[in-house]
Amino acid sequence: MPVRVEECSAPSQLSGNDAFSGHVLPPYTLLSVGRAFTGTQNVSSLQKDEAWRVNVRIQGCDLDQGYLCGTMEALNVPLADTPVVTFWEGEIIDAKNYTFYTGKWEATPDDDIKHWCKFPSFAPLLSQVETDGGKSLDLSNYPFIFMRWKEQYFVNVGIDCGLTIAGFYYVCFSCSDGSINGFYYDPNSSPFQKLELKSANEGHNGFTFSSYQLQ
Amino acid sequence: MSHFWIVLGHLQSIEAMATSKKVITKEEWEKKLKDVRIRKEDMNKLVMNFLVTEGYVEAAEKFRMESGTEPDVDLATISDRMAVKKAVQSGNVQDAIEKVNDLNPEILDTNPQLYFHLQQQRLIELIRYGKVEEALEFAQEELAPRGEENQGFLEELEKTVALLAFEDVKNCPYGDLLDVSQRLKTASEVNAAILTSQSHEKDPKLPSLLKMLVWAQNQLDEKAAYPRINDLSTATLEDPPV
């Protein structure tokens, strides 16, 4: 995924033009790099009710490319002695870079609709998505952001850790309160595992922001 | 992942080939050959190219009159070039250098390796005729500075000077520097440089065409049985083995 970068080489460019401006904040501050989320992933099966505690941190964001990435940490995973951390990359459904139809990862349009419909905020969009895949929707002012998060690799454990990252998450972010809901989809795992996350303030009495810029 | 698929695809096609080797009969082959038209003028050009490059002035002149094929360089320059070549072959290296400089002063100025090899040949000639003092002085004054400019030259220079250390140079490990073949090697290097400076290819085209023929036949051997040319001097098509 192309990552937005800032060019700066000649000293003459140092002062003047606005080559650097506009990247301190992304359009949705609660999804900005460094922001953290905490919550649970429900992994209930028919046999028993179970949930992992989950922490997510946003590490990269390039809305022009519909790109978001970060890490996901699962805390009380059965059979694992340490928290399991994975790195994921997200596709933002912006009708420009990505649409509601996944077209890969073993997800049929039927699976897509089934999962998106689990989010109440998707209901007003359903008919348009069924007509043209949602290509004509203007989602830039919609108060929810729909995404797919696909885990790419395990950060701190080997692939023999007993967990699979074969599937991916259908995700919905609420711009107003910064909450995130999601459903894990993997034909070989139990269906509709629910992910529920809230924006976290990490010990502060309020919201704090951090940032980096690549060159 | 993509690498894997390519390799797999490759293997499959190789396997497929191994199982079905096509047989082409002499008749089919000759029929196909007839369909390829080669212009007489092109063939003549190839011959002229060979004669000019190899420096056969008289033959080139005769061939020009007989076939009407114009050589791509002034035939007079061939004589100059041959004179240089001959001078090196007979050990008159200084004479050869002056002739090259008269022909085109840029050749040796822009080709340090050739210049070094000519100077080295001069040194070899001095050693050959037992002019030890002169040889040492020449090596010191003319060749040593070149060695300072280039590590490769320095090594070659050391080997050449080593000839002086042996009473019986034939037993010196670098004795073959005194061989006629060394003169021929240097002569052909000069020849090539002059040709290049005249916008001419330094090798004739015919031999490389023959090499290409051999290569193509080897490639084809893996895929088909066909009438092969085994004897290049007669170019007869042999029947394919069944």
Add this chain to the structure above:
Amino acid sequence: MPASAVSNRPEDVTERLGASVAARDGETLLKALREVKNQIIGNKTKKLLYIHLGAVPKIVAVISAAASGNGGYGEASVVVQAAAAIGSFACGVEDGVHAVLAAGAVPHLIQILSYSNGKVVNAGARTLRIIFQSKLAPKYDVLQVKNMKFLLSLLNSHNENLNELAARIIAHSCDKYEEQKVLCDAGVLKRLVELLDAASNQRDAYIDSVVAVVKNNSEVTEYFLSIGNGRAWSSLIEIMHDRNPQTRYLACVCLVAIGKASCWNSKELQTKTKLMLVLVELLEEPSQAGDEASFALSDLLADKEELHKQAISINVVEKLCKFLESSLPARRLEGILLVLAEICSKLETGRYLLLSLQVLNHIAEALKHECAEVRIAACLCIRNISRSIKNLSAGCMSNETVLVPLVRLLHDPSTYVQDAALGAVCNLAVDFTFKKPALMKYGGVSQLIQLSKSMDSTIRLKSLWALRNLTFVADRIGKEFIASELTVFALASLICDPEFLIQEQAMALICNLIHGCADFIKLVFAEECLIMNAVTRQLKSDSATQVCVQGMLLLCNVAAGDQSHKEAVLSCIIPSEANGTAVSFILRFMRNKDHFLRTASVWCILNLTIRDGANSPSRVRRLQNAGIVSQIKSMVNDPWLDCKFRVRTVLEQCSIVDSTST
């Protein structure tokens, strides 16, 4: 041999040169000139010796005498030998070019071009051509009408040597827009296109001069492409497959220059692909063409994402990486690294491919290269590979092999190398693997802190930038180390730096320190509120918008602290009674057209109005009194979605949501 009677020591030969000129002894002079020529051709030592002995002016005098028509030895063979000797002096030795120019050879050589004797003309042309191939040669002013006339006469002559000379002069002298225009209008390009068709050694010169005339000039390039219905373009495409590597290289350079100046027709992908293939193949050549090919390739690829894609699909990366495995001359290595850097500049696939080919070690090795240009190219390569958050997250780059030499380059004597190394360090500093101490371990952080005090503003900016990235989501130990090494004084003075980009980085760094580590807020109030005061000062003065955004985010982070921190931010944004007439900067910011500035300001108020204890109602009251709450109320339908949502939260927190507004 009578020759053995005369000494051929350079001293004696030079002596004889002078004597025979004075004595008008043509025969001795001819012999002496031939001797000099044959001694110096190919022999740098002898050239320098003769230059030292003062032979050059003596030989030039022979030509000038011949050119002015006086002097009894003005016969052709003497002039030919003299011209050849001068040409050799100017060939490959800078001192020689100096000596020849200083002796005033050029105008005399130009004069002998009008001789009727072909040999003299060719010798003169050849020598002038050599002189004009040197960077030291003076520019030939083509804007002068008589010069242009002369140039055209050379170019239109039937003598190839004169044609080539004209081409060399043009290639050497033409670099300005109006020169290109004048040459084009005079029909130079038309003639060059004709000449291109003739297969010859001279062709390289013709291509060179085409490049000089069309480069970066779309108007002239358009015309060039129209000559003979695009004949020139197809000729060049053909020449791109010439058997001479130098010619192939020049044709590629020319096609790239034309392509760039004419903004490449998008249908030309096939040609560009061919160009890439030819240039990559040229890398196999041991000659200069092989050294330079990669530079033309990176020029072709520069900033063209679709070409990067194409380059990857035709295996350019694999082929280039193969070269890295062997030891390469500096120039070649530099060029190859630049191409790899270019291909990794935008596309993640390029970066991924390069890492999978396991050449990182070779690139890291190039960081230690003795040649500064190679070190810079290696830095660019590493910087661009590490533009991938995925790679950074996987920690692929944060190992000793890369970091140790890179940190050493932060001490490099060349500012250019330092600058390039900082670029790479900036990106590597964004490391998510909790290996950040790695950079610290190798002394990188201390050096970055040193460089943040540099007099050079670019170095200051980039080192601070790296520190800012390093503090992003860092652990406490790392943050503490950086904060204590950098000191509150230095941070405050960087906030007040004359360069606003530096002010911004300094504030962003402090934001990062606070985020996730609330107790770092005390840093802002240390040394009698040094940092807080500096930030306030920047916000109150008319700073650049991006500085204000970053400043508001900093206040926002501070406002996420305890009661006393919130109190301090409040008194910062609300002017004291004493100068109550002044409009608070935060009101100006919330009315600003920049939505980021509005959002950052609202976030700050949001943190101040969080209901977290007994003091929050009084804070809300003070905000109301200062007119800030009513300003926020007016923003309830802010066009910027993010801002609108924050405004609503603030109003909710202030418990005064107007139920009628939606």
